[in-house]
Amino acid sequence: MTAAAGAAVAWRPPRSCEDYWSEWKHCKSLWNRFHHYYAFGTSLTCRQWKADYEACREWEKESSAEAKELLQQSERARVAEQNKFAPVWQLRQKPPDDWYLPLDHSKPQDS
Amino acid sequence: MEQSGEQQRSDEDYGYGLFPKRKEAKYKKGSVGESLFTFHNKCQLMLHFALETSPYAKFLLGVMKQSGCTAYQDRHFSCEDCDGTVSGGFDAATSQIVLCQNNVHRQSHMNRVVTHELIHAFDHCRAHVDWFNNLKHLACSEIRAANLSGDCSFGNELSRFNFGFKRHHQECVRDRALRSVLAVRKVTPEEAKKVVDEVFDSCFNDLAPFGRIPHSKNDVKFASRDFQNRDRYYGNL
Numbered sequence: 001m002t003a004a005a006g007a008a009v010a011w012r013p014p015r016s017c018e019d020y021w022s023e024w025k026h027c028k029s030l031w032n033r034f035h036h037y038y039a040f041g042t043s044l045t046c047r048q049w050k051a052d053y054e055a056c057r058e059w060e061k062e063s064s065a066e067a068k069e070l071l072q073q074s075e076r077a078r079v080a081e082q083n084k085f086a087p088v089w090q091l092r093q094k095p096p097d098d099w100y101l102p103l104d105h106s107k108p109q110d111s
Numbered sequence: 112m113e114q115s116g117e118q119q120r121s122d123e124d125y126g127y128g129l130f131p132k133r134k135e136a137k138y139k140k141g142s143v144g145e146s147l148f149t150f151h152n153k154c155q156l157m158l159h160f161a162l163e164t165s166p167y168a169k170f171l172l173g174v175m176k177q178s179g180c181t182a183y184q185d186r187h188f189s190c191e192d193c194d195g196t197v198s199g200g201f202d203a204a205t206s207q208i209v210l211c212q213n214n215v216h217r218q219s220h221m222n223r224v225v226t227h228e229l230i231h232a233f234d235h236c237r238a239h240v241d242w243f244n245n246l247k248h249l250a251c252s253e254i255r256a257a258n259l260s261g262d263c264s265f266g267n268e269l270s271r272f273n274f275g276f277k278r279h280h281q282e283c284v285r286d287r288a289l290r291s292v293l294a295v296r297k298v299t300p301e302e303a304k305k306v307v308d309e310v311f312d313s314c315f316n317d318l319a320p321f322g323r324i325p326h327s328k329n330d331v332k333f334a335s336r337d338f339q340n341r342d343r344y345y346g347n348l
Contacts, residue, residue: 035326041278085313089238095179
């Protein structure tokens with residue numbers, strides 16, 4: 001088995017800059033703020049989306065290592081936030097074997 | 112599974128008693144059957160409409176298809192009569208979502224029930240959920256379904272005359288998960304509450320596949336966009 005030499009895929013921001021912009025606008029919206037308070041009882045800070053958008057534009061302009069680092073750190077923090085708690089169950093490697101098995105037609109499933 | 116009215120049974124039946132048609136060997140016909148047929152027809156139509164037009168349902172179906180669990184209306188969904196006030200259920204033994212044709216009469220309700228049960232189906236597809244023997248697993252999926260289906264939306268809670276605001280969503284999720292567990296398992300309220308409390312933090316914060324609590328169709332659009340983008344996202348972290 002050989003690896004193709006010099007064929008590394010170029011890094012790009014995890015999301016497009018337009019996505020960062022729309023996430024920021026969505027975050028700031030009254031609807032979103034209302035529902036965040038309804039769900040979590042805290043006020044929302046949307047600054048990070050704006051910072052990510054600016055870093056994304058910086059990367060597009062200058063390809064700066066600093067912008068890349070900022071974006072990677074920010075997104076890794078988001079992923080870590082989602083994985084804060086240990087899962088209750090084990091994930092599957094493949095779907096259940098019986099998902100597509102035909103139903104037992106001796107028992108009617110529809111009345 | 113959705114909440115039900117109170118019923119006392121002496122043995123554990125895993126909630127199958129709420130769905131009597133699942134175990135019947137004979138199909139009863141007659142005048143009662145005729146009016147049931149109308150409900151059945153209506154249920155099938157509303158189900159089809161939900162699967163075709165509800166952004167929540169379409170997103171879940173799309174994610175499940177990518178995971179190898181394509182859900183077909185005629186195989187994985189069943190409109191049946193149910194006991195009490197149950198709206199639907201997920202039968203892991205047959206990989207089927209049950210919709211209660213005698214209790215679901217509005218399209219908006221059907222959309223929400225389908226979403227709720229699809230979350231159970233999604234959990235079944237992606238994880239080794241021990242539905243019948245592990246109460247924590249059952250509670251976890253109920254917490255997630257209540258959290259992510261719109262069951263506990265501000266509007267829905269208002270319509271139930273539950274006028275909470277700050278952090279009320281979580282109270283609703285906890286309460287509905289508790290009721291769902293009690294509806295299908297022979298456990299005491301104290302036992303059910305203990306299990307829900309034990310797994311709440313982990314399961315309330317497990318937002319797969321949405322990545323966020325979807326409070327609106329717009330949130331689902333964002334979730335869908337993130338899902339389409341997942342290869343780029345994880346490849347550039």
